[in-house]
Amino acid sequence: MEKLNLLTELHNQAHKEAESFYTQGNKAAGTRLRKVMLDIKKLTDEVRKDVQAIKNDEK
Incomplete structure (x- = not known):
């Protein structure tokens, strides 16, 4: 969530x-x-990678 606050x-x-x-x-x-x-572009790429990593760990 910290990254989303930074995006804001x-x-x-x-x-x-x-x-x-x-x-x-x-x-x-x-x-x-x-x-x-x-x-912003770099940070959004980081968030996307984080989300994908969490999704992959749940499998």
Whole structure:
């Protein structure tokens, strides 16, 4: 569950950076948004692997 909480925090950060990038044209916010999105991708892959490992252990 800790990883899901971290995903929520990353999502909130991404939303903030996206708003700054798209509405204010802040290019640095676009760079930060891309980094956060990559972090989200990596974390979601970890969660998927954890779920699959737990499912496989139950067999």
